[in-house]
Amino acid sequence: MSYWQQKIYPALPVPLQHAAVSAYGWKWMKRRFGGIYEAEYIKFRNRETFTADQWESYQTCELRKILLHAWDTVLYYQQTLKNSGISRNRLEKFELSDLRLLPMLSKETLRKEGTKSLLSFKPEAHGSFFSSSGSTGTPTQICYSHAFHQRLSAAYEARVRNWGGVNRFTPRAMVGGRRVLSEGVAKAPFGRYNYFEKQLYLSAYHISRNTAQEYLKQIVHYKSEYMVGYAMSHFFLARFIDELNLEAPPMKSMLTSSEKLTPDMRGLFNKVYGCKTFDGWSGVENCGLISETENEELLVSPDVGILEVIKSDGEPAQPGEIGELVCTGLLNFDQPLIRYKIGDQVRLRKDQTTRCGRSMPVIEEIIGRVEDVVIGKDGRELVRFHGIFINLTTVQQAQVVQESLNDFVVNVVPSGKLSESDKLSMASRMKSQLGEINIEFKVFSNLPLGPGGKFKSVVSKIQRISATK
Template sequence: MASLYTKLVAHTLFPLHERLMQRPTFGYVDELEKSQWLSRAGVEQLQMHKLKLLLQSAEQHSPWHAERIHAAGLEPRSDAPLTLEALRRLPTMTKQDATRNVEQLVWRDIPGGAFKYNTGGSSGQPLIFHYGRLRQASDAAGRIRARRWWGVEVGDREVYLWGAPVELNKTGHIKALRDRLLNQLVLNAFDMSAANMDAYIEAIRRFQPKCIYGYASSLALLAAHARERSTRLRLPSLKVVCTTGEPLYPHQRKLIEETFGVPAANEFGSRDIGFTAHETPDGQMLLMSESIILEVLDTQGNPVAPGESGEAVMTGLCSHAQPFIRYRTGDVVRYANDTCKAGRGLHVIGEVVGRTTDFVVRSDGTIMHALAVIYVLRATEGIDEFKFIQHSIQDVEILVVRNPDWTEQSRDKAVSGIQARLGNNVRIELRLVDSIPPEVSGKYRYVVSHVPLQSGLDSALRESPPTMQPEKI
C-alpha cells in the first residue's frame, strides 16, 4: 500500500514540477497507456501521423531539413498519407550533419524553449544539440509507462546510480533537493571507492526503494562488491533493477539478479534521440514506437532482411526543437520476428549491440564509470572523435580527431578536465590523429583501461563466452 508521502509525490509534487517546467508529461503518459494497446497497424498509422507533423514543423522552422524535404519530393502539407517508403527518399542524417548545421536546424522560438545539450555517450563523437519540452516529456512519460510494466508507480522510491560533476554547484544542490522531494536517491557512479560502495549499500537498505536504476556496468560493479562483502541486497520493497547506458551482458544480469533478488530489466536510449526501448517482464525489449521510428539498415543504407542486424537509424517524432530525421545512431540492432507477448502493438527489438566501455581507476583506488571522462571530452570544443586509453594508474593517452573549432585552449581544457577527475599527478599525452580505427574485434571502444580492478570486482566486467551471448538484452 502506497504511503501518504508517495501519494503526495505521485498526485501533487511531481505533476506540479512538470507543469512548472512546461512539460506535458502526464498528458503524454495517458496517451501512451492507451496507444500501446493499438494493433501493430494502428501503432504504425499513429507513427505516420506524427511523422507528418514533424516534417511540417521541420519544413517551416529548420531550413536544413526543409531543403532535403523538398529535394526528396515530399509534401508534408498535402492530404496524401505518408509512408515509410516515402520517408526513405530522404537521405540519412549523421552526427556531423547535426553538429555542423545547428543554426539551420534549431527552432529557437519553439513554445517552451529550445535547450542546449552536449552529448557523446560512449560513441567518442561529441554532439551539441537542442531539445524541447515535448522531447523531455516523451522521455519521462516513456519511463513512467515502462516502470508500470514492473509494478513501479510514479512517486515510488527509486535509487539512481548515476554520474555527477566533480563538484556540486548551486544548481546541483537544488537538483539534489528536488530528487529527495520526489522520492529519488542519487548515488554517484563516478566515485565508486570501496568505502563509498559500502555506504551505497547501506543507503539503499535504509531507503528501501521499489526500483534501482543506473549504468549496467556500475550496477554490476556494486553487485560484485556486495558479493565480495558476502552481502545481499534482497529488499522486501524492491521490484526491479533497471539498467541503462550500455549492453547488459548475461554474466552481469546473473550477478545483479542474484545480489538483489529481483529481475534486471535493460533500457536502450541516448541523449540525442531519447528514451528508446525497455525490457518487459516477459523478457522482450519494446520500442517506444509512439515517439520513435526505427529503421534497421545495412552498410549501403538499405533495409536489412527481417531478423537481421544493422545500424539503428531513428526518427525522433518528438524532436521538433531540433529534428532528428533518419538519424544514424551508430548502434547495431536487430528487430525480432515477434509481437509483444502481453498484446501490445509496440515493435519488439531482438538485440541491441552497443559500444563497449571500461571503468577507469584513480590512484586512490576509486573506480569511475567511463562516462566520467567522456563528459569532460565531449564538452571540449573542437573534438570530432576521441579515444581515451588508461595505460596505468598515472599514464593516460588521449587520441583526438579535431575539427576547425580546435585550439590550444581546447587541449588545455581537455587535459585539466581529465586531471580534475583522475588527479593532478596523472601524466596525459594528447595526440591529434586523422582517424580512430576500431579494435581488432571490430568493436569501437572509446574508453579503454588496462588498470585491473581489485580482486573480485573484475567479474563485473568479464563478458560471457560467445555461446552465451544474449538473444535479447
C-alpha cells in the same frame, strides 16, 4: 558548467549539498511532470493496445506532421528536402515506406548544426539545450522544450518504469553521470539525496571494494526500492557487494541503460537484489525508445520514434539480422531529428509476435555502438568483443583499445595478480577472431570512466570504413 556548479556547490557542507540537490530536483520535477504530462501519460498507456494497422496509421500521421513542420520552420530541412527533389505536396501524402527517399542525418551534422539550422524558428515554450556525454567522440546539443520533456517523461513512465513494476513515486537509487560529489572528494557519503523525488543519486566515480559498504548504507538508509542507471556501474557495485558478502535489501527491479547488459549482469543483480532487470535504450537525443516488458521482451515504442534498422549495405534488416538504428523522432518539434544515424546497433528478433500481446516491433538484442566495434584487417566489424574477458579468474575489470588494425592494448584491473594463463586466454581469443596481431597488456589499479561517467570496455581509435564508399 555554471558558476554554481563550479564554485558554490562544491564548497557547501554535505547537508547543504543534499538541500541543493533537493531544490534542483523540485525544479526538475516541475519541468518534467507539469503541463501536459498527465494527459500524455494516459495517451501512451492507451496506445499500448493498438493493433499493427492502428500503429501504421498513427505513425504515418505523426510522420507527416513532423515532416511538414520541418519543411515550414527548419532551415536545414527546407534545403535538404528541396535538394532531394521532395515537395511540400509530396510530404502531405508521405508514407512510411517513403522514408528511404530522405537523406540521413549524421551525428557530425547534428553537432555542427544542432544549435543553428536544425532549430525550428517557431519553437515551443521554454526550450533549453542538454548535452550528450560525448562517449562516441561526437558530443551533441539537444533542444528540449518543456512540452517535449513532458511527452518524453510520460513515455518513460508508461514504458520503462511501469513495465518494470514501479512508478515515479517509488523511492529509487540512481547511478548516473552527474558529479554530485565535489572534485577530489573520496570519502563517504558517496550519494546525495533528492527529497522531492525520493531519489538517491549515487556517484559513478567512486565505486570500489573499499566504498561498497558505504554505498549500501545509503541505499538502506533512504529505503530505496529500485535501482536505475548505468549498467556497468551498477554491475561493479553489485559485484563488490557480493564479493564482500554484504546483504543488500531486496529491490522491486533494476532498470539499466547506456551500456551493454549481459546475462551475467542480470544473474548478479538477481542474486544481490533478488529482482528482475529491465533493459532499455534511448540516448540523450530521445528520438526512439526500446524498453523491456514484464515478459522479458525488448519492444520498440512506435509513438516515440520511427526506428529503421539498416544493414551495412544500406538495405533494411530482416527479422533475425543486425543493423544500425536510423531514427525519426516524433516528440521533438524544436529540433526535429529525421533519419538520424544515432550510432547504435540492434538485432531484430526472428519471431515478431510478442508474448504480451502488444503489437510492437521486437528487438532480440541491443548490441551497442557502431563506434565501439573492433575492425579486422579484412574490414570485418566485430561486436561484443568484450566476450574475451568471460570466465577469467584473475581479471576484475578490463578494456580493449584498438590502436591500429594490427596493434591492441588490453588494460586490466586484476583480482590479485594477473595470471599468465588468463593473459594467454585473452590473447588466444583475440587472435582466433583477428588473426596474428600485436597485443600489449597493461595493469592498473582502476580504469578511468569516460565522459558522463560511462565505462567503455572496447575502444577503437581507427576509422570505420563505410560500405557505401
